[in-house]
Amino acid sequence: MKGIVCEEVGRFVFREDLPEPQMREGEAIVRIRRIGICGTDLHAYRGNQPFFTYPRVLGHELVGTIEQIEDNREGLRAGDPVSVIPYIHCGHCRACLSGKTNCCQHMKVLGVHTDGGMRERIAVPISSLIKTEGLTLDQAAMLEPLAIGAHAVRRSGVGAGDQALVIGAGPIGLGVMAMAVYAGAKVIAMDVNDERLDFCKGWAGAEHTVSALREPKKRLAELTDGSFPAYVIDATGNVSSMENAFEFVGHGGSLTYVGLVKSTITFNDPDFHAREMTLQGSRNATREDFGRVYAAITDGSIDIGRYITHRSALEDMIGQFDSWLKPESKVIKALVELD
Numbered sequence: 001m002k003g004i005v006c007e008e009v010g011r012f013v014f015r016e017d018l019p020e021p022q023m024r025e026g027e028a029i030v031r032i033r034r035i036g037i038c039g040t041d042l043h044a045y046r047g048n049q050p051f052f053t054y055p056r057v058l059g060h061e062l063v064g065t066i067e068q069i070e071d072n073r074e075g076l077r078a079g080d081p082v083s084v085i086p087y088i089h090c091g092h093c094r095a096c097l098s099g100k101t102n103c104c105q106h107m108k109v110l111g112v113h114t115d116g117g118m119r120e121r122i123a124v125p126i127s128s129l130i131k132t133e134g135l136t137l138d139q140a141a142m143l144e145p146l147a148i149g150a151h152a153v154r155r156s157g158v159g160a161g162d163q164a165l166v167i168g169a170g171p172i173g174l175g176v177m178a179m180a181v182y183a184g185a186k187v188i189a190m191d192v193n194d195e196r197l198d199f200c201k202g203w204a205g206a207e208h209t210v211s212a213l214r215e216p217k218k219r220l221a222e223l224t225d226g227s228f229p230a231y232v233i234d235a236t237g238n239v240s241s242m243e244n245a246f247e248f249v250g251h252g253g254s255l256t257y258v259g260l261v262k263s264t265i266t267f268n269d270p271d272f273h274a275r276e277m278t279l280q281g282s283r284n285a286t287r288e289d290f291g292r293v294y295a296a297i298t299d300g301s302i303d304i305g306r307y308i309t310h311r312s313a314l315e316d317m318i319g320q321f322d323s324w325l326k327p328e329s330k331v332i333k334a335l336v337e338l339d
Helices: 039-046 137-140 144-154 171-183 196-202 214-225 239-246 269-274 289-297 314-324
Strands: 003-008 009-014 027-036 061-069 081-084 121-125 128-129 163-166 188-190 208-211 231-234 255-259 280-281 310-313 333-338
Touching: 003 314, 009 314, 027 314, 061 121, 061 144, 061 333, 081 137, 081 144, 128 289, 137 310, 144 171, 144 231, 144 289, 144 314, 163 171, 163 239, 163 314, 171 188, 171 196, 171 289, 188 196, 188 214, 196 208, 208 214, 214 239, 214 310, 239 255, 310 314, 314 333
Parallel strands: 163 188, 163 231, 188 208, 231 255, 255 280, 310 333
Antiparallel strands: 003 009, 027 061, 027 121, 027 333, 061 081, 081 128
């Protein structure tokens, strides 16, 4: 079986002798058709991904076709197109029992804690499959990254008529913006890249944009009559941005970290208490979040065509991956295609 293995930091190996997946009880064999490249993959390649070991088959933004499956209560059958929920949860810890499968105590994320889908076939729990009938392969492949944004929006509590500042216009931040707008919120987008900020307006529907390099606090004060946003979501995965984000939260407001950084975050406690701020993390997504994105795509609220900017065949990915890391390539979302 063909696939790509990240053998160590900075080194991929293309192999044609990977072992075929073995289907255990409660699992299905899925033939992979599309693999989205995520910040997690970039961090793993560079050696900056927490909870990561090598060698590892990357790939957790996955869509494919069921090749083998047992009888199941979900009604899935061989030949069905499916998207994969890559967060393999235990089902019996306190988080799972309370419905928070996205932060299971014993979480195994495909492509991070266990081998992922950058290969021709993979075995996954039937409970982790979502039938994607009615979506194109490209649309189905984007359910997972956009579900991260949907979960962050739901976690933050932002809703119709609320004003939300989203910091970071990478693929996850853009998903947060799009799903916040879908929820009826008025979004302020912040980033260091003016061209990307224009995309935030045109694609995600941000009402205002703020450059993180040109007196952002002053600009935010102007946009909010000095009160600052009640909802701030940081999707940068950058220590400096995540710490500075505390300054942008209005009194009684909340700061949600959807970006992950392998570092320690510090903040000024008196200022934190004076505002009675809420600080929270947002990890992964649930089936509910996938369903929310599915609805947004099918009703035409999200244009996947402009979100995907770069493509590669599996055999060619290694030669292109380094270029995708460079800002001048202007990658928003790269997609690996398998026949």
